[in-house]
Amino acid sequence: MTLFYLFAAIAVLASLLVVAQHNPVYSVMLLIASFGALSGLYVLLDAPFVAVIQIIVYAGAIMVLFLFVVMLLNAPREDTDYDIRVHPLFRRGPLWFGAALAVCLAAELAWALGATRMRSGFPAAQMVSVETLGHRLFTDYAFQFEVTSVLILVAMIGAVIMARHDEPGGKQ
Amino acid sequence: MFPVIVGQIGLLLVVWFALQISAAVCVYCERKWAAYLQQRVGPTRVGYAGLLQPLADIVKLMFKENLRPKGADPFLFYLAPVISATACFAAFAVVPFGGETTLFGLLDAPMRLQVADVNVAVLVVFAIASMGIYGIVLAGWSSNSKYSLLGGLRASAQMISYELSYALSLVGVIILANSMSLADIVEKQSHVWYIVLQPLGFLIYLTAGIAETNRAPFDFPEAEQELVAGYHTEYSSMPFALFFLAEYVNMVTVSAVATSLFLGGWLLPGINTGGWGWMVFLAKVFVLLFLYIWIRWTLPRYRYDQLMAFGWKFLLPAAVINLLVTAAAVLYLGV
Amino acid sequence: MPTLNDYLMLSGILFAIGTAGVFVRRNIITVLLSVEIMLNAVNLSFVAFGRQMGYADGQIIVFFVMTVAAAEAAVGLAIVIALFRHRESLNPDTFTMLKW
Numbered sequence: 136m137t138l139f140y141l142f143a144a145i146a147v148l149a150s151l152l153v154v155a156q157h158n159p160v161y162s163v164m165l166l167i168a169s170f171g172a173l174s175g176l177y178v179l180l181d182a183p184f185v186a187v188i189q190i191i192v193y194a195g196a197i198m199v200l201f202l203f204v205v206m207l208l209n210a211p212r213e214d215t216d217y218d219i220r221v222h223p224l225f226r227r228g229p230l231w232f233g234a235a236l237a238v239c240l241a242a243e244l245a246w247a248l249g250a251t252r253m254r255s256g257f258p259a260a261q262m263v264s265v266e267t268l269g270h271r272l273f274t275d276y277a278f279q280f281e282v283t284s285v286l287i288l289v290a291m292i293g294a295v296i297m298a299r300h301d302e303p304g305g306k307q
Numbered sequence: 308m309f310p311v312i313v314g315q316i317g318l319l320l321v322v323w324f325a326l327q328i329s330a331a332v333c334v335y336c337e338r339k340w341a342a343y344l345q346q347r348v349g350p351t352r353v354g355y356a357g358l359l360q361p362l363a364d365i366v367k368l369m370f371k372e373n374l375r376p377k378g379a380d381p382f383l384f385y386l387a388p389v390i391s392a393t394a395c396f397a398a399f400a401v402v403p404f405g406g407e408t409t410l411f412g413l414l415d416a417p418m419r420l421q422v423a424d425v426n427v428a429v430l431v432v433f434a435i436a437s438m439g440i441y442g443i444v445l446a447g448w449s450s451n452s453k454y455s456l457l458g459g460l461r462a463s464a465q466m467i468s469y470e471l472s473y474a475l476s477l478v479g480v481i482i483l484a485n486s487m488s489l490a491d492i493v494e495k496q497s498h499v500w501y502i503v504l505q506p507l508g509f510l511i512y513l514t515a516g517i518a519e520t521n522r523a524p525f526d527f528p529e530a531e532q533e534l535v536a537g538y539h540t541e542y543s544s545m546p547f548a549l550f551f552l553a554e555y556v557n558m559v560t561v562s563a564v565a566t567s568l569f570l571g572g573w574l575l576p577g578i579n580t581g582g583w584g585w586m587v588f589l590a591k592v593f594v595l596l597f598l599y600i601w602i603r604w605t606l607p608r609y610r611y612d613q614l615m616a617f618g619w620k621f622l623l624p625a626a627v628i629n630l631l632v633t634a635a636a637v638l639y640l641g642v
Numbered sequence: 643m644p645t646l647n648d649y650l651m652l653s654g655i656l657f658a659i660g661t662a663g664v665f666v667r668r669n670i671i672t673v674l675l676s677v678e679i680m681l682n683a684v685n686l687s688f689v690a691f692g693r694q695m696g697y698a699d700g701q702i703i704v705f706f707v708m709t710v711a712a713a714e715a716a717v718g719l720a721i722v723i724a725l726f727r728h729r730e731s732l733n734p735d736t737f738t739m740l741k742w
Contacts, residue, residue, distance in 0.1 A: 195437030233665020
């Protein structure tokens with residue numbers, strides 16, 4: 136039980152700092168910490184496979200990609216028309232509107248969840264085995280699985296084409 | 308007679324120290340064997356046949372001045388070696404290195420020689436290994452040096468490319484063993500080692516393992532002729548020692564996982580190893596370490612584009628073919 | 643013991659943080675990171691619901707979300723690199739004109 140609150144606190148705190156950081160490298164590292172905490176929560180929810188996949192895919196692959204791009208562009212500072220000495224979260228102007236919207240969303244979600252009656256504990260542990268997951272994934276969800284593989288292929292080709300550096304006058 | 312928990316705590320400490328000592332042994336062996344491969348004699352002055360050389364190295368590193376370049380990010384600069392060292396030690400936690408034993412009657416119940424038995428152990432090893440890369444990438448970025456940055460960029464591109472083949476080569480073994488616990492996988496190999504059934508998988512694992520541990524011929528993140536020392540150019544003293552330690556412990560961990568997955572762990576076919584299984588395990592790991600060192604001092608470094616082309620155009624298709632053939636064999640022949 | 647409600651509440655908080663990040667920040671990489679926070683908040687509620695109902699589906703959907711997140715990150719970062727080449731900036735406000 137304390138573990139839940141520990142992981143939840145790490146996840147919320149790290150996510151808040153991700154949004155509040157000036158330097159994207161720190162943002163990426165804090166997001167990895169947040170993913171680690173979420174992975175711990177998945178273990179508490181009897182989903183060890185999802186927990187490990189969370190680390191491998193999110194922390195091990197997607198975040199490396201982010202870090203790679205941050206390092207490649209090497210433009211850590213945020214350049215805006217606003218006064219850069221003011222922390223991004225405290226700038227005036229249209230940003231306040233967005234922040235207010237986000238707070239509204241949080242309040243609405245809290246209200247909606249407060250109205251539900253799912254306050255009983257979880258039913259007795261029934262670990263979903265990796266075998267079950269694989270079986271369901273390749274039978275009931277086979278079509279969706281194939282569609283995602285096409286999606287990945289399209290994303291890969293799209294990313295290569297967009298990020299390719301075309302020399303002026305060179306062939307496409 | 309002690310309760311099992313005493314044995315487990317003892318095991319934790321033994322593994323912790325053994326890994327550190329293994330790094331020292333690896334350093335000595337590397338220097339000695341490298342010397343013999345180049346018709347030199349290697350370290351001879353410190354202790355008998357230079358046996359105390361690693362100790363002297365450690366003392367030297369401890370007393371060196373700890374430098375940090377101007378403009379380096381202090382927090383990330385010191386966090387990076389810690390991440391590297393933590394990741395390589397943590398990955399060893401799920402590796403079993405002996406069967407159930409009572410330590411010659413010292414414990415009142417049998418205990419498995421393994422720090423933590425996790426039912427998704429193979430994936431845990433893989434997940435922790437993929438965390439180790441952050442140490443290198445952050446070291447490259449936070450040093451505020453062009454060589455370090457290039458080393459870090461190379462490391463991230465190289466590791467992403469090789470992790471795919473690394474993971475796919477493990478899947479063949481998982482299919483054969485029908486389990487993701489390393490202890491189960493080892494016990495399934497009591498008759499036939501998986502290297503016999505998965506020769507291609509073993510070769511892919513070894514090759515990708517070299518790329519994962521950044522050793523020659525794939526040591527691009529630290530290619531000394533091009534990048535001075537790559538990602539750890541700006542490190543000195545103990546932070547450098549941590550990177551050094553991480554590199555060798557990583558090598559031991561990769562070899563230990565390879566032993567468990569492909570070489571039957573602590574088992575010898577047809578022979579009951581009894582309480583001496585861990586010696587068998589050590590011997591196998593040692594053979595693999597020798598292979599790694601041998602490869603390093605025999606093969607020249609590739610060019611960087613050759614490495615990427617090799618990873619994506621040869622190793623990955625080979626791993627996919629290996630996976631397909633294994634899956635088809637299990638499905639239709641019921642191996 | 644934490645209940646489903648607690649997990650959903652946590653998920654809601656994380657989602658709101660992600661939303662705030664998308665609205666408030668003017669660094670396109672941080673905006674993409676905030677989108678990842680939102681996707682993860684949703685993943686958490688899927689797994690929590692799956693645990694409550696005893697279905698495997700909650701975990702399976704998480705895999706699909708992760709795949710979509712990976713595709714989104716790849717394409718998003720490719721766009722960031724292409725934009726940075728033209729504008730030397732990571733501020734999305736500088737990309738408002740529909741021409742290079």
